[in-house]
Each structure stands twice: as structure tokens, then as C-alpha cells.
Amino acid sequence: MSNLGKIIDPNFFKDRVAKRRSEERDETVSDSKRLRLGEENVLTYTHYDGDLESSWLKSQRQMLDLEKLAFDKGGLLMANERCDLPRGSYRGHGNGYDEFHIPCISKKVDVSEKLVKINEMPVWAQRAFKGMQELNSVESKVYETALFKSDNILLCAPTGAGKTNVAMLTILQQIKSNKKNDGNCKIVYITPMKALVAEVVSNLYYRLKDYGVTVRELSEDQSLNGNEIEDTQIIVTTPEKWEMITRKTGYTHLVRLVIIDDIHLLHDNRGPVLESIVARTLMKTETTKENIRLVGFSAILPNYEDVALFLRVDLKKGLFEFDSGYRYLPLDQKYIGITVENPLEKFQMMNDLCYQKVVAGGGKHQVLVFVNSRNETAKTANAIVETAMENDTLGRFLEEDSGSREVLESQIELVENSDLKKLLPYGFGIHHSGLTRGDREIVETLFGEGYVRVLVSTATSVNLHAHTVIIKGTQAYDPEKGAWMELSAMDVMQMLGRAGRPKYDQYGEGIIITGYTELQFYLSLMNEQLPIESQFISKLADQLNVEVVAGTLQNAKEACHWLGYTYLYHRMVCNPTLYGLASDALGKDPVLEERRADLIHSAATILDKNNLVKYDKKSGCFQVTDLGRVASCYCVSHGTIATYNAHLKPTMGDVDLYRLLSLSEEFKYVTVGGDEKMELAKLLDRVLVPIKETLEEPSAKINVLLQAYILQLKLQSLTLTSDMVYIGERAGRLVQALYEIALKRGWDELAEKALNLANMVGKITKEIKV
Template identity: 65%
Template sequence: MQMGGELDDDDMQNSNEGLNINVQDIDAYWLQRKITQAYEDIDPQQSQKLAEEILKIIAVGDDRDVENRLVMELDYEKFDLIKLVLRNRFKIVWCTRLARAEDQEERKKIEEEMMDNPSLAPILEQLHATRASAKERQKNLEKSIRDEAKRLLNNDSAGADGPRERRAVERDTESGWLKGQRQLLDLDSLSFHQGGLLMANKKCELPEGSFRTPHKGYEEVHVPALKPRPYGTGEKIVKISDIPGWAQPAFAGMQQLNRVQSKVYDTALFKPDNILLCAPTGAGKTNVAVLTILHQIGLHMKDGEFDNSKYKIVYVAPMKALVAEVVGNLSARLKDFNVNVRELSGDQNLTKQQIDDTQIIVTTPEKWDIVTRKSGDRTYTQMVKLLIIDEIHLLHDNRGPVLESIVSRTVRQIETTKEHIRLVGLSATLPNYEDVAVFLRVRSEGLFHFDNSYRPCPLAQQYIGITVRKPLQRFQLMNEICYEKVMASAGKHQVLIFVHSRKETSKTARAIRDTALANDTLTRFLKDESASQEILGSHTDIVKSSDLKDLLPYGFAIHHAGMARVDRELVEELFADKHIQVLVSTATLAWGVNLPAHTVIIKGTQIYNPEKGAWTELSPLDVMQMLGRAGRPQYDTHGEGIILTGHSELQYYLSLMNQQLPIESQFVSKLADQLNAEIVLGTIQNAREACSWLGYTYLYIRMLRNPTLYGLPADIMETDKTLDERRADLVSTCYTLFFEAA
């Protein structure tokens, strides 16, 4: 950034009272507040926009030029504000940047930039001086870590590299640290580099009636749709009219809850117990979340009035794309309860005032992790009474460590403050759901597990593992298989095909259409002189996309984020009205508009990852979401999901979609970072507390269940039932890494 002019002495020495600002007072929204004070009638959006404009103006240029631009932007009558901003321009710019830093790494970069500039270094010194007490605490922590790490290094030097011997677990009564030699571990080798593609199960047991068929160049596996489970004795469906009258507006337009929701109803609405709900896609898990929200609202209802100032609810959605959708859904359903629902994500920050006025915060795991790491934000995080985590099976993914961190931090907060926070986990169907329940502190009364027989529309699955290796032959074979699968539904059911690039949408649609043209089978998609043909023909002239214009008359269409909004909305409307027979789309449609089809085909499971510069497998979450679009409950007796993938990945996807894939912990890969965050937050003061903290993680639960997978001897439980020794080794290794970094 270009720097214009030097900071004058008055600015740096606080000699001019009234015009100089204490750097400690400047947070991310200081300028916006000053503008609001200067303009009495300005609304928050305008003041925010004006603040951003002023920040751009004062960031670069000499003082005279900046002053002229400020006068033009603010008017001369606001000279007091102009003078204040001009006098403290660099303080405002850089302290605001520091306050808005998303994480410690970004903050460190900004501070380094300030230290390298003689004009900015004094500001940083002032900032550090006013935070002496906090820094002192941090220094003491760092010193204790260095001392402990030195001691551990000295202890380990005798034989850290030698073969590990079984050691007696003996605890130092003063420090809580385990006596004896500590082993330094290779955290990298203990991490699962496959991430979410880790497959710990040795084999996959498929449902009865499944069969395999070998073909030239590929193998096909068919898994039949599970029959809906018959109603149990005493099982009943909850009608909306049975729900307490004050809560019914949240279910406007519904007649009754479904089977899954009815079973969870009593616990969700009338009890404070933690809940883990494992159910297939489309089972209506969001309605269960709404029931738990209503329970919290009901606790603060008196004489029909709601006191919404006493609590906060946090809904953690797995993706930024879903946050806005959840906000819209909850806002509409809870409007009668005077509940404010707001988004908190990387794109959308909230002011302190907005947070105070908000009852439900919808956020991502990463953003909530950052918020709960900041000790300054704890005033409102301590008001949280309900934490809902959607798609908690993401524990198995690369993003899992963040979820582990959030939950363990919350559980420790509950134990420290003795104030209950209800934890609700929503998940796909899992084989080791009991482990996740233990992690969330869910008792048997709050644990609900439903297999695929509870899917609203049963799903028949086909898995095609391609053995051909040459790229061109593989590409041609995938197109041929795709055509065959589409033809099996032609004229009977709509087909939704997911591909993984925008270009591929039109390529695949054209390949199927051209093959049908060559084989004289196009009329099976769209009969001559049919109403659909006329409707599609009439819309062809108004679409903007040339690819869509070419495909639409034949009953084919494409959908991706690069298309004009009017084209996308037209395609969605025509597909919903069953005029389009084959729709080829990117994954954005799976996460956006709910457009189910009888048959869903995922054409290939590899997607280009620009960060790695290589092709990587789709995330399990994406695959489940795409196949979740198969089958329309109101029209179909079952849906069909077809996955085209490499033969080497066949076992993985069979395990994933048939509840054979255990959820493992990815926490070791981020262990040092997460431990460091807790130390900075002040929740861990010594090695004993660090070992205790590890006992709250999902990693600890999975190490107890499957020790060999996590690098432990199979008989470890005979000598170390609570893995004290292993936890001490992990903490010791992290402390050594901190010492080396320092």
C-alpha cells in the first residue's frame, strides 16, 4: 500500500486532546459508529457503505488530497469529523484492518507490514502498550511452554528415536504430568492424508438382492431399493394440530410430521436433552432443528409473550452456500415469534449491535471457531443456549478438526460455567453413530438412528466402476454408459445428470442428444406435436445461452452458475413442470433449488482442485446431496441413483451410500494449531490441562475404539485404559513444535 505523508508528532504523542484517539478504542466498526453519530438520520446500511468509502480514501494519498476528497464525500459542515479522521487516518486504517483480521496468521502479516514502516511502527507500539496485561499473560504462557518443552526435549534425548518400550503410567501429583520418558511422535505420519476418502472398513456388506455384472471396460453393481419399514407397535404420526398452539405457526402449510420427525418430537420439543439424529437425506432433519429452537423459545415465554433477550441460538451449516438458505427458511418460519435470524460468515460480519439484536446466528464451522477463539467475543457466546450442528458426519472430512474444536470447547465451557448448552447434531445415517453420540454427550434418550428404509422415497442404486485407463477411451465409454442409462428412463421419467464443469454440461447434453439422433431414438424423449414440444419451442427464442437454445427444442437443458439468471430460472421452471426430460447440471443445483428427478446420474466423481493443482475426488457431502435429489416422494414409488466412477473408488462409494463407512477423526492433522488456539484463549494453562482437553475430542473416542488405526498397539487398553500416556506424548510433541517455532 502506498503511504502518503508522515504521522505528525501530535498524532503520535496524544498532545492534542480531543483530536487524538486511543488506538485501543478503534475496532472493526469504529468509523461506522462515528458516521452514525455525525448523521442522525442515516440508516445502518448507508453508514456502513460510507465508512467503507472513507476507509478507501484515507488509506492512500497525501494529507491535502485526502482532505479534499473527504470534504467532497462528507460535506464541509462535517468538518469536525473530517478533522478527526484526517488527524488519525493511519490509526483508523491499520487498527481497523487488524480488528477485521480473520485469523492470527492474517493479523501477523499486518503487524509485520506495520513494523517495517517507520510511520506505522509507533501505532503498533501503542497498541501493544495498551494491551500489556493481555500480552503479559501470553508471555507467561509462552515461557511455561518453552520451559516445559526444554524439559521434555532433555528427557527424550536419551531414546526418542529408539524402539518404543511399554512404560508404566505414573502421574506427577503436583503438575498432573506423566512421569517418565516422553515419546516424540510424527504427527504427519499419524494423519490421514486421504481426508474424507479414508476407508477404515475392510469390506462392504451390501443389502440382500444386490448383484454385480462385469462388462467390457467396466463393472456394474446394483443395490435394490430398501422396502419402507413397517410401522411399529404404538408408532403414531404427530399431527400439527397436536402441537401446542403457540408453536404451530412454525409449521404453517403442513398437516403432519413425518415418521422420523414424529419419533423425535417429544424429546426435541419438551426435553432439554442433547440430541443426535442420524437419518437419510430428505427425511426432514430441518424440522427437528426447528422443534429444538421452539423448545428454547418456549422456555422464555410468559403469558403468551416471548422474552428473546435472554438467549442465543447458533446453527452451524456445513457450507457458505447453505447459510443464506437456512437464514431465509428460519426467518420465514419464526416470524411470528419476533425472532431475528442473521448470517455470520466470511462474507457477512455482524456489528455488536446486530449481534445483540439477533437470537439465531447461522454460520459455518470455520467462522464459529474463529468467533469462539476470541476472548473479547465471549460476552455473547456465553449467552448461547442451543448449538445445532448440521451434517456432523463432516467429522470424517478435512474440515472435521474444526467441528471437534467447536464441540470440545463448548463441552468444556459447560463444565466450567455449569450453564447448560444444548447440543443437537444432525447427520446422515452412520455405522458408528454411538461414537458420535458419546462425543456430543448424548444419552440414549436423545439418540435417534434411522436407516435407508426410512427414506421418504426409497433409492435403488447403481455403481459403475470403469476399468479403462486411456483418457479418450474412458471419456467415450462414460458417454456411452450415460446414454444407455438415460435411455432406460426415456419417455418414462425425468433424468438429472451431474457433471463437474460448466463446459461439460453442454458437451454431455449434446453427446446424448446426438447419439439419440443417430440411433433415431429422439422421439422417446419428446413426442412430435406434444404440448411440451410446443412450450419448449416457444421459449427457445427468448433464452440467452446459445447452448441452451440449441438443446431446448429436443427436451434437453443445461444448468450452471455461469448462465444468466433468467435462463436458470426458466430451466428450473420447465423441469419442475416436466417439460424438460434430461437436465445436465453442475453441483450448484444439488445445493440450491430443490428439483428432484426420478433418476440422478453422477457422471464421474473427480473434480479439479486449483489449490492442489490436481484432480481430486468429490467430497462425500456433495455425493450424498446429489443422490438426495433422486426420487420425488409425491410421484415415485422409488428413485434411482447412478454413480459413474473409477473402479478403484467403487468400494468407497458403496460403503458411503450403504452405511458401511465408519466416521474417523482427522484431528491429528490440525492438533498443534488447535492446541495453540486453546492456549492463546487461556483455556489451557499447562500440560495437564492439555491432556485433559484431548479427552474431550472425537479423536480420543476413536483411539479408544480402534487403536491400531491411530498408530497404537492393539493391546494398549491392557496397560493404559484411558490413553493417558498417548495423550501426554501428543501434547509433548506439540509443545516441542511450539518450542522449535519460537
């Protein structure tokens, strides 16, 4: 039976009652594995290395192929073989598509449950909850641990279940605790999306203004200098930005609380960054004996105990898990898998299905449609309007003589975008970052007040809710991969999290329109069936280099100990065969000493070969090199450093310098599409530095787009524009790395050329962000 066949087998439509949950937990982490992971000694976790230090030379180390061990699907990996759907789910068939309907689970209400009243909280804590009467069920259950204890916490709960207020409780606990001590501390709040950082800063600033703490943003769009970091008590940041900061230990010595939102990001390609942050924090706690509280928030996970153990959470005290019955509004889910393979027919079917779902709720509910690009917003909105006109259903959205029409028409003259002007009279709108701020604000106001009934938007541009959310197509162009890729778990959860308005709706409706072969991934993702795995092997060599440069790891034995702090280690113990080990590996090596040693040996050998670290295979000792320092400082991959080391010459001119940049490993997935060549050829005539290669070669495309970025040329192609921004944003640190290498080698003329180029790229990047 195929995987999708198993999904629709009626025998798999079971209730997930408490007993089943308990059984699944026992299956996920057996008693023996829990012992290996340190459940018996939650607070110290120093036992698992055993005699590793004396065993380094006991056997010949094996060279592993780290690239093959890494998951080629990255964050789209599905370790589950089937997806069990809740009772009441059913499958429907249409011409060219299949549809799965998962009815909403009734919201859990326990009339005997005592909710925490705000006026019953300590007086000093009440000020942060102004305007609230009581905590909800999830918040009340976590209240005691969050506010009055310092235990690590993992809270797994649906969107809108109260994680923000739980974060506030832990922040208040730290503020209160710190006042009893020396008064100096820092709290770090890590959220994965740049768009959410400013939102969190605003929320914390407003609620904590009476506590005398400074809240600041630290992101790709907002930098802080050393003094500003020192003067800030609460830093709200992204994983990548904080990981870079923690490489410089002087800035982190006062950190006492780290809050990680959406920690299920571990499964994503960005997951190694989170693993590095947590491992570094845990090692610091062990070394300095200073308690740093870790608080993780995530969506509902099937293997949440693994994540909890990774965070050193006491499973009996700090682990809180709530199923979808605790969502702020129940969510009715529909998953549509298109079986048509012809691209044009598939695109038309997506439009037809989107129209059908929009018109089904037309007039009764507002609808938010997410699409994959700016251009697609207007195309999709116009397609729905035109189809509605053909079928005489346009009146369902806006009656001819309604007062809403007058309001909408009064705003048309204030709007600049021509597509938006055309759509507003019908009660439709579009929203994306390419609109002017004024246009975006008008659309947001009209939608928020109910005048716009259908809004078509890109995923990252809007922070609005609607009764019905439709994700039309699950692929978006990823410039890092140079291809159209499936949306990440985080993106899908964020979008469906906007379904339902608490003050107006009894439930929300989420609809995903995708390809038939992608159905199982999204069904598993949204129904607690997708195990969270580790992507750390894909970045092992680079992360090892960072720790060696920072001075935290002096030799391979210490590196093996460090690997024991990663989520990778926990998942290798729980599912060894998935990570390339033999099925009997744990019987021979209960704490995977040999495997960890081989992984470190392989990563260190790669670094040694590329001159980033000097590695003595006999003693296991590491020695930092200048190239290793540059790679760590500017977050450059070992492959790129190796390329620079091989080709960099003191006599290089601008032509060779641009060409060398285009060979960076960070751009290895950039390809030349057949439909891009004509526009690239036109750009080739406009750039200032000659390019030797033909446009058939990816390096020529990279070179052209880097120069187009510096010259701020406007491009027509969506993919070329995305590639250009991706290349330009990364070129700054790559050129700075080249400058540092040239400077250390005494090549003054080349260093000056690199510095001038770095300044040009940096100036454009700043202007774009402003």
C-alpha cells in the first residue's frame, strides 16, 4: 500500500486519546534510551561521555561522508511512514484532484478548572497584564513553574494558545529574581521571523515600561553596537543574529534567560543555528556554573520529549504539552492535492479551486488567500473576480447598493497601485511589500474593518486574521537553492495560524491547495505526525570551526563532549538507522562514543584539509588558523574559504575579484534558467566590470547580478530579482572575508580593492533595508 493509500485507510482514522498518547511517548523514547540521554540526571548531564577521553586512540577513526549523511530533503524530510488522521476525517474526489477534510476538534473546556485571576497574581506582576481579567487554561497550567521557579520549560501548544503570556511570566520571574541579586542580567528572546521581531519588541516595551528595563531589536535590519548591547536588558533577535553574537563570549556573560520561539525550527535547514545556540548555552552553564534558564515554545510535536531532553527540561516539572483542542479557535482543515501533471492545466486548476473555496464563503466570511509572489497577488485576485463575473457570483461579496461600496470607492483616489484601484470596488484587495506604505495601510484598515472581503497577499507581508485562510500553491522560489521549493513548516504554520478571529468566529478554516505528492507532508505537519529531526550534520564542519576559534574546544575529545549537547545526539540515540548507524549500534556503543568520535574526526579532517584548523590526528589536538578565524568572524563556509585560498593572488584586478566572489560556495545552487538568458544578456551590456564567462555558466549570472545589485538596476524577472537580492545580501560579508585574508597576507593593493567593493555592497544593502 502506498503512503497516501495508508492515509485513507479507515483503520488509521483513530482517536488520539490519553492512553494512545502515553503509548506513543513510550515508543518515542524507550526507558533504556532515556537513561542514555540523561533523564536520571537531568541537572548535570555530564555522565554520557564516560571514558571517551581515554578512548580516543583505542581504535582507528573512520572517515565518514558528511555530505551523504546529511538529509538531502532538509526541512522537508518525513521520517514517518504514515499519517493517522483523527476520527471523522474523510476523503473526497474531484476531476483532477483529491481532497481531505479534517473537521475541527471542539475546544476543550474543563468547568472544574481554576483559571489564574490577574488580581490574584503578585502585585509586582500584575502591571504586565493590564486589561486582562484572567489567564487562559494553558497559561494557568504553566503559571506556577513559569513565574515562581527557574526550571527549563518546553511548551508545545497550538497557535494562539498563550505562549506569549507564558514568555512574559518567565521574563517577570527573571526580573524579580535579578533584583534580589546584583541587578544585572540579560534576557534574550529569539523568534525565527524578522517580521515578528519588531512586533515582539513593541509588545514587550508596552507591557514592561513600568519595570525600568530596556527592550531592543537585534536583527538583520537593526544592528546594535557593543555599548547598546551592554545597556539592553531584553534583546529580541533572530537565531542567526544571536548565534553570531554568542561567538563573542564577552557580550553574553550576563544572559540568564533565553526564550526560543518556534523551536520546531530544528527540523528546518536553519535548525543547526538553534542547535549551536543551545549547545553553546548548555556548555557555558556547565563551565561557569551560572544558571541560564532555557524556555522553548513549539507547535505540537509527536516527539516533543526528545526536544525537551535536548533543552535539559525535567520531563516531570518543565514539560507542558497541549493538543489542538487548546487552539484559541478550533480549525477546520481541508487539503487539496492536484493530480494533474501538466503545468498549465495544474495552474488553471489551482485558480478554479481557489475560486470555488473563496465563493463558498463569499458574503458570509472574510477570506485571506496566500500566494507565492508579488505578481501572483494581482493575477489571483483578478482571476477570482473575472470567474465570479462569468458565473454571476460577484454580488455575494459586495451588494450593489451596500454602504461598503461607497467606503471603498472613496478610498480609490488615495491608492497608487493600479491593480489595487481596479480591485477595490469589488471588495477585493492585494497586499505585498512592493506596495507603498500608504497603500498597505489603506488595505489593512479596509480589511480590518470588514469592507474588503477577500485579500490576496504574500506570506510575509501581512499580519491580519480572517475566518478562512487559503494557501494557494505550496512552492516558493528559494534563491539559496536556486529552485522552486516547498514552503517550510514554519511558513505554513504561520499562515494557517491566521485562520479565525477570536471576537467574531466560532472556528477558523484553513485550506491548502498543493500537488498530490505533497499531501502527506502537510497532513503530517498540521496533525502532529511529523517527527522533528536534526539537520546538524549538514553544518557540522563549519560549527566545529566556530567552537575551535572561540576557544571552547581544544581537541577532539572535548569536541565529542560538545556533540553530546546537540539535538543531533538525541536523535541518533532515538533513531540510529535514520542517521546512518547500524540497527544494533546502541547495543555495542550505548552512548555512541565511537560515532561521535568518527563525526568529529571527519569534520576536523575537512577543516584541516581546507586550512581552517590544524588537526593532529594522533593526539586529536586542534590549532586555530587565520583562515579559520576569518570564516568564523564572517560566517563563511569552509568550502568558500578553500576556494579563496586556492585562487586568491596579490595581483588580482577587479575582473578576477568579481569572478572569485561568484565562485563562493554560498551560491552553489544558483543556476541559469532558459527564460533568464535574454534579460541577463541585456544586463551584461550595462555592467561596468567585464565578465569573461558565457551566460551558460552560473558564475557569469552571479557576477552580473552582483553588479546589477550595486548599480541598483531594476529587473523584470521574479527569480532574477530574488537571486540578485540573495547574492547582494551575502556578498558583503564574503568581500569582507576576502579583505581580511588579503590584509593578513600583506597584499595592500588587493585589500584596498576588496574594501572598496565591500563598502559599495554595504551601502546598497543599508539603503534597501531603510
